[in-house]
Amino acid sequence: MEDLQPISFEGIAIDKPIIIAGPCSAETEEQVLGTARELANNGIKIFRAGIWKPRTKPGGFEGIGVEGLPWLKRVKEETGMRTATEVANRAHVEAALDADVDLLWIGARTSANPFAMQEVADAIKESGKDVPVLVKNPVNPDLELWIGALQRIYNAGVRKLGAIHRGFSAYGKHMYRNMPEWRIPIELRRRLPNLPIICDPSHIGGKRELVAPLSQQALDMGFDGLIIESHCDPDCAWSDKSQQVTPEILNFILNTLVLRQENTTTENLTLLRQEIDRLDNDLVEILAKRMQVSRDIGQYKKEHRMPILQAQRYDDIINSRVKQAQEMEMSGEFMRSVFSAIHEESVRQQIEVFNDRLR
Numbered sequence: 498m499e500d501l502q503p504i505s506f507e508g509i510a511i512d513k514p515i516i517i518a519g520p521c522s523a524e525t526e527e528q529v530l531g532t533a534r535e536l537a538n539n540g541i542k543i544f545r546a547g548i549w550k551p552r553t554k555p556g557g558f559e560g561i562g563v564e565g566l567p568w569l570k571r572v573k574e575e576t577g578m579r580t581a582t583e584v585a586n587r588a589h590v591e592a593a594l595d596a597d598v599d600l601l602w603i604g605a606r607t608s609a610n611p612f613a614m615q616e617v618a619d620a621i622k623e624s625g626k627d628v629p630v631l632v633k634n635p636v637n638p639d640l641e642l643w644i645g646a647l648q649r650i651y652n653a654g655v656r657k658l659g660a661i662h663r664g665f666s667a668y669g670k671h672m673y674r675n676m677p678e679w680r681i682p683i684e685l686r687r688r689l690p691n692l693p694i695i696c697d698p699s700h701i702g703g704k705r706e707l708v709a710p711l712s713q714q715a716l717d718m719g720f721d722g723l724i725i726e727s728h729c730d731p732d733c734a735w736s737d738k739s740q741q742v743t744p745e746i747l748n749f750i751l752n753t754l755v756l757r758q759e760n761t762t763t764e765n766l767t768l769l770r771q772e773i774d775r776l777d778n779d780l781v782e783i784l785a786k787r788m789q790v791s792r793d794i795g796q797y798k799k800e801h802r803m804p805i806l807q808a809q810r811y812d813d814i815i816n817s818r819v820k821q822a823q824e825m826e827m828s829g830e831f832m833r834s835v836f837s838a839i840h841e842e843s844v845r846q847q848i849e850v851f852n853d854r855l856r
Contacts, residue, residue, distance in 0.1 A: 498647075498648075498651055498658070498689055498691060498692060499691060500656060501651075501656055501657075501658055501691045501692060501693075502656045502657050503657070503693070504600075504629045504631075504657055504659055504693055504722075505629070505657065506579045506599055506600075506629075509542060509577070509579060511542060511543070513721060513722065514716060514720070514721060514722040514723060514756070515543070515693070515695060515721055515722025515723070516541055516542070516543065516722060516723055516725070516751065517543040517544075517545050517581055517600075517695070517722065517723070517724040517725070518536050518541045518543070518544070518545060518724070518725050518726075518727045518744075518747055519532060519533065519536065519544045519545040519546045519581075519726070519727060520532055520545075520546050520547075520726060520727065520728040520729075520734065520741065521547055521550070521699075521726045521728070521734060521736045521737040521740075521741060522546065522547045522550050522558060522560060522561070522734070522735055522736045522737075523546040523547060523548055523560070523561050523565035523568055523569070523582075524558075524561065524734070524735045526565075526568045526571070528728070528729060528730075529546055529565065529568040529569070529571075529572060530568065530571060530572060530575065531729045532727065532728060532729040532744060533572040533575075533576050533578060534575070534576060535729060535743075535744035535745070536576075536578070536727060536744045536747070537576035537577070537578055538744075539744055539747070539748040539751075541578065541744075541747075542578055542579060543578060543579050543580075543581055543599075543600065544569070544572050544576070544578040544579070544580050544581065545580075545581040545582065545602075545724060545726075546565070546568075546569065546580075546581075546582060547560055547582060547583055547736075548560055548561060548562065548563070548565045548566060548569075548582045548583070548589075548593070549562065549582075549583065549584070549585060549589055550583075550736055551585060551604065551606055551607075552736075557736065558735040558736050563592050563596075566592060566593065566596035566598070567596070569582065569596060569598060570596060570597060573597070573599070579599035579600060580597075580598050580599050580600070581598065581599065581600035581601070581602060581631075582598050582601065582602070583601075583602050583603065583604050584601050584602075584603060584607075584617060585603070585604060585606070585607045585613065585617070586613065586616055586617065586620075587616050587617070587619070587620040589617075590617055590620035590621055590624065591620060591624070594624050594626055594628065598628075599628070599629070600628065600629045600630070600631065601621070601628055601629070601630050601631070602630070602631040602632070602633065602661060602724075603617060603630065603631070603632045603633060603646070603650075604633050605633045605634060605635055605636045605663055606636060608632050608633055608634065608635045608642070608643065608646040609635035609636050609637065609639075609642060609646075611645065611646075611649070614645075614646045614649045614650070615649055617649075617650075618649040618650050618652065618653035619653065621650065621653050621654075621655060622653035622654055627657070628655070628657070629655075629657035629658070629659070630650050630655050630657070630658055630659075631658075631659045631660065631661045631695060631724075632646050632647050632650060632658075632659075632660055632661065633660075633661040633662075633663050633697070634660070634661070634662055634663060634664075634665065634681070634682070635665075636665065636666045637665060637666065638665040638676075638678050638681055640681050640684055640685060640688075643660070643681075643685065644685070644688065644689070647660060647689070647692070658692065658693075659692060659693035659694065659695055659721070660682070660685060660692055660693070660694045660695065661694075661695045661696075661697050661724060662677075662681075662682040662694060662695070662696050662697060662701075662715070662720070663675060663697035663700040663701060664676055664677050664678070664697070664700060664701035665677075665678050665681070671782070672778075673701055673702055673703060673707070674700060674701065674702060674703025674704075674740070675700055675701050675703070676701075677701050677711070677714075677775065678775070679714075679718065679771055679772065679775050680772060680775065682694055682696075682718075682720075683718065683768060683771075683772070686719070693721040693722070694720050694721055695720065695721060695722045695723065695724050696711070696712065696715030696716075696720045696722070696723050696724070697723075697724045697725075698711035698712045698715065698723065698725060699724075699725055699726040699737070699740045699741065700740070702740060703739065703740050704739055704740060705731070705739065705740055705741060705742045705746070708725060708740070708742055708750060709750045709753070709754075712725070712750060712754060713754055713755065714771065716754060716755070716756060716757065717755075717757060717767055717771070718767065718768055718771055719757075719768075725742070725747060725750075726740055726741040726742070727741060727742055727743065727744050727747045728741040728742075728743065729743065729744065730743075731743060784839070787839070787843070788842065788843065788846050791842075791843040791846045791847055792846050792847065792849075792850050794847065795846060795847030795848075795849075795850035795851060796850050798847065798851075799850060799851050805844060805847045805848060805851065806844060811840055814836060814840070815833060815836055815837070815840075818832055818833075818836050819832050819833050819836075
């Protein structure tokens, strides 16, 4: 993909970082135009709004549909902004392009489906229009599937092509709605260095208070832009209200972001530190899960009148982990101290289970 072109539009200059903003869903004409006017007044040049909204479960608001496309036309006519929406099938592509939507993005569920991606790619190719296309990462952390989705759009003749990092689904409770897994877009950048990558902090965080720090983190890692959900009255939004910010708050966030110099000599160090942060977060989550298992073991021991401390089991764990560490070029002494601390905390967790039962 060496011949990729910048994301651009005729008659309008798009500076870096690229900022795409607007509501999760187009709900009413008044809501769309009201939000767009505020964003335009704050200098936003690309307006996004979901016309079709695939939901995890049926019954929720699934988008206003083609009724909302004329609203996007009015946004362009009245504000001069370019418009963007999500497409998931041939009918979406044809309707959006007929309505002169300027940029298409493809969602995480669609990018995970090669059949759907090929259908969208064919529809774009047959349209003959030079429209920029952004492809979100698949729901699961599968880099090859993401690259495959991008290749299908590239093979359809699209050269104004980019990726959107929106995080990855994970089972259980986490700090984020979708886990960032920063190593995956970092590897995507290594594999496809000419490909613009946009970060979606709204879907990664799932909470409006996480939009700012995630945006800064993405820019620190050299992302080319941000796509942020912004609504004129987010608390009353028909979808994803907790992750949307008002245009006023968005303006504040964007004005407080620190833009790094592209020629900085510490870029690689920043990426490595971000990777350390990610791994540390993973470690904390894994340890929390391990301690939950320890509490479950404590409950079992209590109910079966077993002692908490079982020395032979402890020795087996320490010896096997030390050996494993040495085989992976780590210090045996280091690993012994780590697992000694983990064992001590596991025992403490089990004692708490015993004490709770005795009250």
